[in-house]
Amino acid sequence: MKIVVCIKQVPDTSEVKLDSKTGRLMREGVPSIINPDDKSGIEAALRIKEETGGSVAVVSMGPPQADFALREALAMGCDEAYLITAKEFAGSDTFATAKILAGALGKIGFDLIITGRQAIDGDTAQVGPQIAENLNIPQVSYVEDIEVNGCALTVKRQFEDRYHILEVKTPCLLTALSELAPPRYMHVRGTVEAYEKEVQTLGFEDLAGTFDPSCIGLAGSPTSVYKSFGKKPKGAGEMHKNLSADEAVSLIISKMAERHII
């Protein structure tokens, strides 16, 4: 089985702070990591390969620095890596990102695509499902467990109050939860070999014909960020001590009336 995992390089949000004045993320000096859900997707793919054979490729769309995330995936044991990068791709929203990734995945070839459920910086959870729609293949999101039976997969999908056990035929796309498979570390030998392997770059020309060029980049993106802002911290509350129950009730009622809540 040929498995392709889509990975996004994201700022380690546990170390990101918000600029209280501009409402922007302060990314400077923040280490970049492989999006956690995607890393568990890599682990799941490697386990399938170890059990049933096949190969694992990783794909990332992003600036040239995303190379480092791809090398980490190679050092964990992935066989091939593809960097999707071009100035034409800059500014893509989830719709455009999915178009480009779907085009690249079609070129690379796959039996199974694994994406993360969502990226910790964007949090939309849209890219995986949109890739599947673009490629016209079945998808199962929120996957917590995968079992391979020949060319069919039995997957456990997390739902609000229950699980669904689904059977799905390949080719298909799954979106991985971080609970799917706790990722392994890189192997030291892997780190050495990661830089002996080649990361293949796919640019705008390489993907020509796989998507409508008017649907990508900033211009092709239907969404635009209208405004981004941080939450304002609430002011300190008022303390009223030593009130009787009746006094407290009338105070609360008057406060609510004051704010037009009642």
Added chain:
Amino acid sequence: MDFKLSKQHLLQQKLYRDFAEAEIRPIAQEMDETETFSMDLLGKLHKYGLMGIPFSRAYGGSGGDYLGFSLCMEEVSKIDGATGLTMSVHSLACSCIDNFGTEEQKQRFLRPLVDGSKTGCFGLTEPNAGSDAAGQQSKAVLYHDKYTINGTKIFTTNSGFADTFVMFAMTDKSKGIRGISAFLVEKGAPGLAVGPNIRRMGVRASSNCEVSYENVEVPASNRLGKEGDGFKIAMKALDGGRIGIAAQAVGLAQGALNEAVKYAKERKQFGKRISSFQSSQFKIADLQTRIDAARLMTHRAAAARDNGENYSSHAAMAKLFASRMANDVCRECVQLMGGYGYCREYPVERALRDAKITEIYEGTSEVMQMVIAGAMKVF
């Protein structure tokens, strides 16, 4: 001249950092308190190739280099000096075989040590032969094609759980240091006995015992190098090992300073954070500067070794400077944190205890001074 780590080394550093944070930090204090090294941790160090970093992939090693090894020693020792020691001594044993073993010995002994299956130890020091390692009293006598070894080694790190013992013994007393030979002894050999853990001030989690050899027989094919090569084998391994100890000292110091800075930013006295006092800021700046100087010296020694240059005196200077620096830095970090720094609840107390040994093992500071002055031809 380029002072940047390569991308490949940065990737390794990320692995070592992630590993140390997740696997060592949660258990470091408990290992110290209970004076036991976690076998689960040892297994993981092997599994991810951390025990075979600078050894060739042709023998199952990780195929890295000494710069990578020193990055690992630093990251691991930031969190726990004892884990650094365990790795360092294992690596000493490996490098003896790597440097002097025959092809057959490398396949039989080096491969399992670097591919993640076995752990090694290095027995040079004896109760009466420390800095004066040439004063070996252990003896090995050849009869037909077997050596019979008798003697006692002290402070053999990892001996409590090691599978392979690289040890040194006199084969010809009349030849002095040219009468010392190196041997490979396997765990379980009749007559090989490992004593209880020696109770120590620091690096308490590591296994460190007296090892006695009583009529231990090994085939002549277990001799490393020629008869009389033993001293050379030990000194060459220690030259490289010192790069690791320098890195261990850098890690201990950086780990302690990171903790102290975090604390100083939180702790308030006289209505202000300790970190807002200029005296604290100046102290922290000085400490970081000294750590950085030691790190550069360590990387220089490692790079010289990786480039096949003469590195013996670079390594000795790095160890001399870094180990003193680590003791000063850890002591000052406890000072910055006051009474809390002195408590076992905070890891700086452990770092200060662990730092002391870096001035002693793999050659004391005085021995480093002898090596450096010797290289300067100051006789």
